[in-house]
Amino acid sequence: MDEVKQLVQDINNRNIKPIYFLMGDEPYYIDKISDFIQDTVLSEEERGFNQVVLYGRDITIEDIVSNAKRYPMMAEYQVVIIKEAQDLSRTIEKLSTYVENPQPTTVLVINYKYKKIDKRKTLYKAINKVGVVYESKKLYENQVNDWIRRVLLSKDYTITPKAAQMLVEFLGTDLSKINNELEKLQIILPKGSQITPEAIEANIGISKDYNNFELRKAIGERNVVKAHQIINYFSENPKDNPIVVTVSLLFNFFSQLLHFHGLNDKSPRHVASVLRINPYFVNEYITAARNYPMKKVSTVVGILREFDVKSKGVGANSVPQSDLLKELLVRIL
Numbered sequence: 001m002d003e004v005k006q007l008v009q010d011i012n013n014r015n016i017k018p019i020y021f022l023m024g025d026e027p028y029y030i031d032k033i034s035d036f037i038q039d040t041v042l043s044e045e046e047r048g049f050n051q052v053v054l055y056g057r058d059i060t061i062e063d064i065v066s067n068a069k070r071y072p073m074m075a076e077y078q079v080v081i082i083k084e085a086q087d088l089s090r091t092i093e094k095l096s097t098y099v100e101n102p103q104p105t106t107v108l109v110i111n112y113k114y115k116k117i118d119k120r121k122t123l124y125k126a127i128n129k130v131g132v133v134y135e136s137k138k139l140y141e142n143q144v145n146d147w148i149r150r151v152l153l154s155k156d157y158t159i160t161p162k163a164a165q166m167l168v169e170f171l172g173t174d175l176s177k178i179n180n181e182l183e184k185l186q187i188i189l190p191k192g193s194q195i196t197p198e199a200i201e202a203n204i205g206i207s208k209d210y211n212n213f214e215l216r217k218a219i220g221e222r223n224v225v226k227a228h229q230i231i232n233y234f235s236e237n238p239k240d241n242p243i244v245v246t247v248s249l250l251f252n253f254f255s256q257l258l259h260f261h262g263l264n265d266k267s268p269r270h271v272a273s274v275l276r277i278n279p280y281f282v283n284e285y286i287t288a289a290r291n292y293p294m295k296k297v298s299t300v301v302g303i304l305r306e307f308d309v310k311s312k313g314v315g316a317n318s319v320p321q322s323d324l325l326k327e328l329l330v331r332i333l
Contacts, residue, residue, distance in 0.1 A: 001150065004029055007132065011040055016077065018102040019131030023112035026136040028175035033134065034081060034111050041079050041107055050078040056087035061094040068098060068106045081109045089115055092123065099126040141252075142276040144173050148182070152195065155186060159195040161280035165213050166197055169249060170206045207233070212241075212249045219250070220288030224333055231329050235322030243311045243321045247328070251304040253288075254297055260285050261294040303331045 010016075020037065022030040042051055050072045054063065064082055072078040085092070092112075102108070108131075116135060117124050127133050139147060145164045152159050171177045181204050185195055188203055197208035208214075210233035218226040234241040256275045260266070263274060266286070272279040292300065307328045310319070 001147070003134065004033065007033060007134065008036060011037065016041060016107055017131040018104055018106060019099060019108045019110070019127050021110045021112060021117070021127050021131065021133045022136065023110075023116050023133070024136035025114055025138045026175060027113045028179065029134070029136040030111050030113055031176070034083070034109050037079065037107065037109050038081055041077055042075060046072075046075040047079075049073040050075045051081070052079075053081045053083060056082060056084040059088075061088060061091050064095065064108070065098045068108050069103050070106070071103075072105050077105055077107050079107045079109065081111070083111045085110045085112045086115045092117060093121060096121075096123040096126050099123060099130065102130055139173055139175070140276055141168055141173060142278060144168050144175070144178070145278050147175065148178060151179070152182065156191045157186065157189070157193055157195060160197065161278050162208075162213070163195050163197045163200050165278070165281070166200050166206050166208065166211060167204075169212045170204075210234070212246055215246065216250060216253050217284055219329075219332060220253070220284050220291065222291045222333065227329055227333065228326075231325045234325055238321050243324055244308075246325070247304055247308050247311050250332075251301065251308065254292075254300045254304060257285060257288055257292060258294065258297045258301060260289055261297060300332050303328070 020033065022033055024030065038051070038053075052067055054067065059082075064080070067080045070078060082088075089112075095110075117133075119125075124133060145161070145168060148164045148167060149159060167178055167181065171181065185199065185203055189195065189199065193199075200206050201208040210230050215227060215230045215234075217223075218230060234243075234246065256277070259275060260271060263271065268279055268282040271277075271282050271285060275285070277285070307324065310324055311321075
């Protein structure tokens with residue numbers, strides 16, 4: 001995020017590079033940077049003659065070079081944006097000839113999503129000399145929680161740790177999906193508001209009481225009644241609560257619990273750092289560790305591996321998801 005802020009600041013200060021190569025597994029920042037350049041470098045009047053957007057599936061490297069070598073009309077720069085450039089992955093190295101001698105009045109923006117160019121090859125080295133290579137990496141789950149908090153803080157909102165965790169567990173680590181839901185909440189809630197689990201339940205449709213986060217907590221506490229209530233809710237709403245996701249999240253939890261048992265330093269700060277979790281949730285791990293000794297945790301990890309296979313239809317084709325969930329819960333508890 002800091003790298004993105006610096007890049008934006010440089011562009012605002014008119015420290016503009018001839019090439020921006022935006023690559024990596026997380027498309028959110030690639031789109032944000034590309035859109036920022038598209039909206040900022042040229043004035044609205046200049047864009048009509050000096051800005052072009054092309055798509056990788058429709059063009060060749062030669063087309064990119066041809067457009068990039070044009071001169072701007074009545075403007076300091078022209079902007080050439082290549083979207084979905086990963087479709088040109090087989091020939092992208094051919095762009096190095098242009099990069100070694102780029103047109104100084106052209107701002108060439110390459111959106112290369114879900115892939116990376118080889119840092120040992122000519123193209124990467126050439127771009128690094130004259131332009132910017134930005135790699136957008138997928139965030140870990142614990143990093144997404146912090147990202148949500150920082151994004152909302154910049155918009156004058158706050159969020160509770162549980163509410164942030166609900167979003168991550170329901171939407172995964174896809175920043176674009178999470179941002180879309182956050183923008184909906186910002187339309188509904190006034191500035192200065194704190195986003196709570198209740199607000200998420202009311203406006204996004206994620207249950208604050210019946211979700212994987214609460215299931216994990218109930219299992220960790222050995223709260224049999226609560227865990228069965230959640231499993232029954234999942235059984236009645238299988239589309240919103242697929243068993244594959246539940247098994248995966250529980251597997252991650254018990255794997256971390258195994259790691260927790262092996263720690264010499266079990267202070268909250270150290271646990272949060274090593275397990276890459278929000279400090280708010282450390283007490284859950286401490287409670288679960290009391291209820292599940294290391295030997296039992298190892299057994300549960302094995303059970304979850306077994307049910308991961310079953311949840312994907314191997315050896316359990318005719319077994320309903322509800323029955324698998326109930327059997328899983330009984331085996332764990």
